[in-house]
Each structure stands twice: as C-alpha cells, then as structure tokens.
Amino acid sequence: MSILRLAHRWAGGLIGLFLAILGLSGAMLVHKDDWLRLTTPHAAEAQMQDTATLAAAVQRIFEDPDPPRSIVLASERLGLHRLSYIDKERGAYADQTGEIVAQWSSKWERPEIWLFDLHHYLLVGDTGKFVAGALGLAGLAFVITGVILWWPTRRLFTFSLWPAKMSRAAVVRQHRDLGVLVAPLLFISLLTGVAMTLPKVEEVMLAPFSSPTEMKASEGAPKAKGGPLAPDTDWLELLNATRAQYPGAEIRTIGLPTKPGALISVRLRQQAEWLPNGRTMFWFDPATAQQVATRNAQTLPTGLRIANLEYPIHAAKVGGLPYRLVMTVSGLALALLGSLAVYTFWANPKFQKRKRPSTPHARA
Incomplete structure (x- = not known):
C-alpha cells in the first residue's frame, strides 16, 4: 500500500496540473452554446429545419467565391450554422438565411475555438491529442488507486469542497474524500475521453461487441x-x-x-x-x-453504436441542463484535485523546529 501511495503522489505531482487544465477547459466547453447565445448575433434564434429554408441558406453559402468545405447546421441550442474551410484555422458562423455574422482566420480570434483546441489537442495538434489521451489513462489510474487508498480510511470520511487549511495533512484529507465522492463522474469523463483520443484503446474496449x-x-x-x-x-x-x-x-x-x-x-x-x-x-x-x-x-455494428455514445456522454450533449451541470462538477472537481495534488507535492511546508527542553543544572 505504501508503494501505491507513493506512486499516486508522485504521478499526481508531475501531471496533476495538466489534468487540471483538461478538467477546467472541459467544464467551460460544456456551456459553449450558452456563451455563443449570449455573445453572437442570431445564436439564440429557434432552429429551422424545413428543407426550403435550409436549401436557400446552403445555396447562398456555397455560392460564395470562397465557399467553405462543410457546414454544420443550426441546432436546437444554437441558431447558427458553422462553416469550416480547407484551411482548418479558418471558420465562420452564419445565420439561418446564410448571412455571415462572424468569421475568423485563426483559432486565437474565438475563445470557444482555442478552448476546444486546448482541451482536445493541448494546442499542439495530433501529438497533443495523443498526450491528452495518455493523461486520461493516467487519470483513470488515479481514480482507481485513489479509491483503493481511501478504503482503509473510509470511517474518517467528511465532505468538504475546500481544505480546512492549507497544510499538507488537511489538503490530502480533503483531496482523498472529495476524490472518492466524484470518482464515478471522473471515471465516466476520463473513460469516454480516452476512447475518443486513443483509437487502439477504443478498439480493445469495443472488441467484445464488434471486431x-x-x-x-x-x-x-x-x-x-x-x-x-x-x-x-x-x-x-x-x-x-x-x-x-x-x-x-x-x-x-x-x-x-x-x-x-x-x-x-x-x-x-x-x-x-x-x-x-x-x-x-x-x-x-x-x-x-x-x-x-x-x-x-x-x-x-454494436461496437460502432456504442462508440457513437462516447462524445455525447463526454461533452454532455444529452440529458439537458441537469447533466451539463453534472459534467461541470466533474470538470471542476478534476481541476481542483489536480491543482491541489501539485500544490501538496511541490510546496515546501515550513516545519518549526521543536525546542528541546533545557535540562536543569545540578546544584553544587
């Protein structure tokens, strides 16, 4: 158990900050559509799905001298079409008549775009995607080993969103108890994230259902x-x-x-x-x-139908507002657990030296 505890602590201290970044960015992305509805013209309009309206907008968009390569049509939660171009850095939003209302030539021009890139690719492309998947695997190991390490201390469980004080003992206690409380949510978030980013791992997971x-x-x-x-x-x-x-x-x-x-x-x-x-x-x-x-x-095949559930579960695209709030809690908890793991590992606590009691001098 001591070796497991040591491995859990060292790994958390080394990669906890990266997991915190994934958790915080994921919690924010859950509410991306709400952000766009508040900040972008026509984003809050009701979705139109009649083919005449769609065809007119599509024709207007594709007739542009510089047409996009694809269009993601407006949804129930977002009343804008999203346009993607051959140059993957470029993009645009159009209203449901096909008129461009916002466009960008770099991901840095739109907060929701670079935040997505941070969460999925760590801002470094396919290499970052692989690293994010590997971090997700490590996160799953943290969840499992954390529950194992918590079990002997289960009778001491107390619920606390924040450590009672920033001493190492108090932070570890809060980390341990909060971690086991959100473990099911973290397991779902991390497992679906790993499946989407590491195809070989996904194949192993789906092999019992389809080859x-x-x-x-x-x-x-x-x-x-x-x-x-x-x-x-x-x-x-x-x-x-x-x-x-x-x-x-x-x-x-x-x-x-x-x-x-x-x-x-x-x-x-x-x-x-x-x-x-x-x-x-x-x-x-x-x-x-x-x-x-x-x-x-x-x-x-059954395996592919299961794979098609990964993204909506991971990104809270089902279940409405209640499930979006659940996944927000999961992301924020991962951010807190990861950052405090780094804090307790790298901080240099000040240990006060105990004064030795003076020995009385013998009387002459």
Whole structure:
C-alpha cells in the first residue's frame, strides 16, 4: 500500500496540473452554446429545419467565391450554422438565411475555438491529442488507486469542497474524500475521453461487441467516384431526397468534395441517436446530385453504436441542463484535485523546529 501511495503522489505531482487544465477547459466547453447565445448575433434564434429554408441558406453559402468545405447546421441550442474551410484555422458562423455574422482566420480570434483546441489537442495538434489521451489513462489510474487508498480510511470520511487549511495533512484529507465522492463522474469523463483520443484503446474496449475489421468496413465512405461539382446543384431536391427517407430525422451537416472523385456528404440525426450530428449518412454525385449511397446509423455494428455514445456522454450533449451541470462538477472537481495534488507535492511546508527542553543544572 505504501508503494501505491507513493506512486499516486508522485504521478499526481508531475501531471496533476495538466489534468487540471483538461478538467477546467472541459467544464467551460460544456456551456459553449450558452456563451455563443449570449455573445453572437442570431445564436439564440429557434432552429429551422424545413428543407426550403435550409436549401436557400446552403445555396447562398456555397455560392460564395470562397465557399467553405462543410457546414454544420443550426441546432436546437444554437441558431447558427458553422462553416469550416480547407484551411482548418479558418471558420465562420452564419445565420439561418446564410448571412455571415462572424468569421475568423485563426483559432486565437474565438475563445470557444482555442478552448476546444486546448482541451482536445493541448494546442499542439495530433501529438497533443495523443498526450491528452495518455493523461486520461493516467487519470483513470488515479481514480482507481485513489479509491483503493481511501478504503482503509473510509470511517474518517467528511465532505468538504475546500481544505480546512492549507497544510499538507488537511489538503490530502480533503483531496482523498472529495476524490472518492466524484470518482464515478471522473471515471465516466476520463473513460469516454480516452476512447475518443486513443483509437487502439477504443478498439480493445469495443472488441467484445464488434471486431475492428467489422467496424472499419462499416464506417468507411463508399468506393464510388463522383464527377466535378456542378455549379447549379439543386440543394432543395437533394435535401428533400434525404428527408423523404427519414422524415423525422434532423439534417445536420453538408460537406462538399475536397478532392477529385469525392462525393457530397450529408449527415442526419435520427431521434434515437445521441450524437449531436448523427451518423446516418447520404452520399451524392457532385456532378448530377444523384444519390450514390446511404447508411442507417441504427444498423451499424454494436461496437460502432456504442462508440457513437462516447462524445455525447463526454461533452454532455444529452440529458439537458441537469447533466451539463453534472459534467461541470466533474470538470471542476478534476481541476481542483489536480491543482491541489501539485500544490501538496511541490510546496515546501515550513516545519518549526521543536525546542528541546533545557535540562536543569545540578546544584553544587
């Protein structure tokens, strides 16, 4: 047990600050849509999903001399379309008529964009994504070992949001008791985060449900080749074709081909899907706007359907405000536990030297 305690303490002191950053940024991102609704024009408007309105906006956006590569359409919580460009640093928000209301050429121009990049990539791209996943694995180890270390002291449990004083003993006691209290939330947050950032770990987790080969074969784009993008694509007809097959589904994203032979892609979210943008797919030939292939998310292998639950659970995209608050608590708790772990490890407590009692001199 002493070795486990020593390993827990040293690891926490070395990477606790990084876990704190992931926790705090995650807690803030849960409320990204609320921030945009308060600060961005038209963001609080009600979502419009009739195909005529969508087609008119899509046509206006894609007719721009510098069109985006894809559009994420307005949702129930955010009344703006988000535009993404070939240059991944660039982006824009458009209202539901297709008019640009905000745009940026660098992630540093939008707080929600760089915060997302910090949380998912640690601001250093794919390498940061891998590191964030590794930190998540370490966080899972902290949760498990923390519960093991707490168990012998369970009768001393007391609830406290903040240490009674900033002595090492008081901080460790508060860290131990708060950690075990939020352990289930942290386990869910960290496990789903690891699954999204470390594909090999995710494969192992999903292997009991579906083989990696089966999942890979089911999620790839069709092999069919399309022609060059026609300048007069009938977006209304195209969107009506998707709506006709899934009348109750929400049309979520539209993507243009980014290389020769690629297809137009459209994603829908059926009511049973938790993933905000869904995984029900349509592909169309860019030259003729004729449907080439479709995929029903409800018929995907079990492993992929489980994988599609990771992001909505991790980012609190289901469950409404109550679950968003739960995941906010999880993120803030991770930030507090990580930062205090670093504090107790690196701080230099001042130990007062005890004065030795003077020995009385013998009388002559």
